[in-house]
Amino acid sequence: MSMYTATFYDASGQIVGVMSGPRESVEATALVTGNPFVVGEGDPDRQYVLEGALVPRPELPATLAGRTLSGLPVPCIIRIGDVDYPYAEPVVELEFSHPGIFQVSIEAWPYLNKEFTVENPAL
Numbered sequence: 001m002s003m004y005t006a007t008f009y010d011a012s013g014q015i016v017g018v019m020s021g022p023r024e025s026v027e028a029t030a031l032v033t034g035n036p037f038v039v040g041e042g043d044p045d046r047q048y049v050l051e052g053a054l055v056p057r058p059e060l061p062a063t064l065a066g067r068t069l070s071g072l073p074v075p076c077i078i079r080i081g082d083v084d085y086p087y088a089e090p091v092v093e094l095e096f097s098h099p100g101i102f103q104v105s106i107e108a109w110p111y112l113n114k115e116f117t118v119e120n121p122a123l
Contacts, residue, residue, distance in 0.1 A: 002022070002023075003021065004020065005020045006040070007054060008029070014109060016035055038053065038054060042054045059112055061073070062114055067093060067120070068092070069092050069094065072108070073090075073108035075087065076088075079104070079105045080102055101119050102120065103117060104117075
């Protein structure tokens, strides 16, 4: 019995699991979970499934100038520290309640997450 590696994905193409085993087991898992699969071992941090094939996740196009983020995919999540801010505009001016250095990350499927370091100087 030959081993078979498959990558399961959801309706958005996001990888939800990778399995190796006999083809019959892979097919049975797909029936039970309701998730389709493609042949091969996918990396959920770097790939997704598009039109039945594993493809690289694209770079997120956002840029930072001062405290202005632009080129944001709509919608996206802006994470500052441990707090998520859903956002639906392509540009945002970041505001902070106190001085410091902040880690800001942007998440928007299927793009790779992107991180910025933002300094909010004391007045």
